[in-house]
Amino acid sequence: MDSHYDIAIIGMGCAGSHIVQELLRRKTDLNIVIIDDFKALSLDKTWSFWEKGNGKWDHLISHSWKKGSYIMPDDFIPLDLDPYVYKTIESRDFIAFAKAELQQKSNYTLIEEKVQSVSGAEIKKIVCEQATINASIVLDSRIDPKFFKDTEATTLQQHFKGWVIKTERPTFDPEVFTMMDYRLRDAGTTSFTYVLPYSTTQALVEFTYFSKDVVSDDTYEKYLQEYIAKYLQLTNYSIEKTEQGVIPMTSYKFEQHHRKNHLKIGTAGGWVKPSTGYSFKMSEKKAVQLVDNIILKRELNHGMISKKFRFYDDIMLDVLHSDNARGPEVFHTLYRKNKIQTIFSFLDQETSLSQELGIMLPMTSVPFLSAFFKKLF
CATH class of the missing domain: 1.10.260 (434 Repressor (Amino-terminal Domain))
Structure with missing residues (x-):
């Protein structure tokens, strides 16, 4: 194994996988190492996004919709998305695809370890659990601890718990997803139910908050049970999968943690859309810009912030x-x-x-x- 690389990518979640696949698409001969112990929760998430028509990840998406709805207690807004399509992809599939692609290339190395530290000026020294390597450029998805201590930025959490449920009788319209349903709310909060129907008898039902503080598991489950009983009118169903997460929605300036040839990426780099919590397509766009910057030898953060x-x-x-x-x-x-x-x-x-x-x-x-x-x- 080489000890020096042109680029080191720390973390192969959404952002890291997008960067890997963009570098592969450019057919660069740069010597690249990816470091991840693959123990993060990002390995088992559902990522959703919208785009016009066909896209380059269509071979990986699990479901898609051309129609949706927005629901209030006194209003129902149908959403005809054309020419957009709302799509969902399992994070495990997306990461596995990127991993399989890079392993076919001799100039890519995968180290399945956890990074302990990064130091150095021109050449970065990366200390892992066992390996120690050097790299000219480091793309780092680890969130700086200072973010969690910050009191100046405006920060909300998008936090949620969802169940993939299976019903005995046809219940869902698999052609229409629910973007936001506000008929059931936790009083005093921005909270709603999000529904992705996979078939007439299977759907992801998720109770979501945009709020300052997370809540207990019992709270999420109380609202999930109430929504399923009252609005889906179901009593007999099984829970096939549980999904839970917390995504920061923040004005925090993550770019303050960039250093020369050491760029924070993903959530750590502010790649999550602050007002919505969506990150998949934003990460794809930023990966393209970032790889442009690397190839054209520009500042790594050039054009990354609007x-x-x-x-x-x-x-x-x-x-x-x-x-x-x-x-x-x-x-x-x-x-x-x-x-x-x-x-x-x-x-x-x-x-x-x-x-x-x-x-x-x-x-x-x-x-x-x-x-x-x-x-x-």
Whole structure:
């Protein structure tokens, strides 16, 4: 095994796997090492995303939908996504595919260990449990501990627990997923149910919060049971799989932890969309930009941050943080006043200023104006 590499990728979760596959696509002859002990919870998650039509991961997706819904106690908004498709992919499948691809290339090395430290200036020294290696560039998915101690940034948690349930009788419409159902809420919070129907008798039913603090397992399960009984009208079903997670939604400036030739990636690098918690497509885009930067010998963080969309995200976070109970009203206005295609384009950071004003102005209120001027000045 070589001791020096051009690039070391620490962590092969969503971001690391995207970077590996983008490097493979470019057919670079750089000497690359990937380090991961493959014990993280990211190995068993469901990642969902939207994109227009066919995509390069379609051979890996497990389910897809062209229609969805947004539900309030007094409103039902059907979502015809065309030309977008909402897709879901199992993290284990995505990571396994990237792992299998890299193992076919002689210039890629996989070390299944945990990284203990990274040090050095021009050449980085990476100490693992057994191996010690050097690399010119380090792409690091480990979250800096300072983030967990920060008190300055506006931070919410997207936290959830979901069950994949199997029913005895046909219950679900496998053609329509539920983006947000606010008929059942934990009072005073932005909380909702998310449903991905896999067939007429199987679905992922997930109770989700956008809030400051996580709750107990019993709380998630209470709302899951209530939703299934009251809104799905089911008493006989089996739980085939449980999924649980916490995703930071934050204005924290993760780029402060970048060092020369040492870039934080994934959640650790701010690759999660702060206002939604979605990361799969954002990671794909950032992986493309990052590999461009490496090949063109630019600064690693060149073009990785949109100040304009960060500003929009910060406003949304501030509104939800200051009055978490307003979330359903805010999202209802967003979905009622805009086409889903415009919303997706906005969240993908692909809209024009006129489109952005069209989205933001209908949501203008005292909390939004307060957040706007707070972030502006």
